[in-house]
Amino acid sequence: MKISVYLSDSVAERLVLAAKRPGGNKSAIVDAALDRFLNPERDQAGDAALLRRLDRMSRQLGHIDRDLAVTAETVALYVRYYLTITPPLPGSDQDAARALGRERFEIFVAQVAKRIASGGRLVADVMDRLGATNPDLFVRQFEEGTSHGATEPNVNAETRSQDATGRAPGPSPAGREGVDHV
Template identity: 70%
Template sequence: MKPKLSAYVSESVAQRLELAARRPGTNKSAIVDAALDRFLNPERDTSGDAALIRRLDRMSRQLERTDRDLGVLAETIALFIRYYLAITPPLPSQDQDAARALGRERFEMFVAQVGKRVASGGRLVADVMDRVSASKPDLFMRNVEEGAPLGADQPSDTGSRSHTAAGEPPEPSPARREEVDNV
């Protein structure tokens, strides 16, 4: 024997309950019982909400990975541009036309390679991250506790180098710094 329950509901809920109970194979008690069970036990939800939550969790993890990949990509590009601008000397005016032609040719090759990679579905960032994490799993976590810059593994004992321990280029000359700042 089931316990009897009396409850007050709003007029609109009562009307919808009445309409739902008119369907064949159901009654008010069964509808209220299922609704209360679902409300009080969301883990036992059989309507698909649990599947939707799992899907949303999976999408959230994918977005987190994408965000991480974009962060790595942005840092990589920024460091490359900074390094390139800091070390590339200005060309004499007589060599600039040949350099522009070579630059256009290299850029066309670059665009073709990117197009080929995108068309094949390959992801260079993911490939690089997989290789790095397989060969040096703690690379991105070194010295984080101490607040050291990423990649600043150990002080260099090879004497004076052209790069700092954090992988940054040397300071450009004052004239070159002005050119870099004006770009």
């Protein structure tokens, strides 16, 4: 059947260019385009591939979201714990503490760089290990109505009480020897 249609100049130019390709002609291109437009269910293979990709991306984003939540909770709990148990240093010990801190930080950065370069992911490794050793750990908390990370860490009575300066009492710097874990 012969049908006359009007095309915009830009579409007409692209149709002419496409028809110049080997095995192409204007009628076949227009027929295929109209068929696809009028029967969208005929192109389900392309849609299915797109849906599979979107599903994969959704799962990946879910994993990233979980890893980010675990990382944020870990850092927050560590900072709260560190700030709770660390007494202030006397002025005479601060220079030595800063030097030790810089040294430890350089070691920490080197370990992170090594881990990233090797493709290792500590959060994923820890989550996999927890899932293998105690698979219902997180499920039980959600069923009981608590969210992951909602429980308070064990804080002993000594760290709960505060002295007149508002600081939590803790061991003296000399009593903290051997607690040099990074």
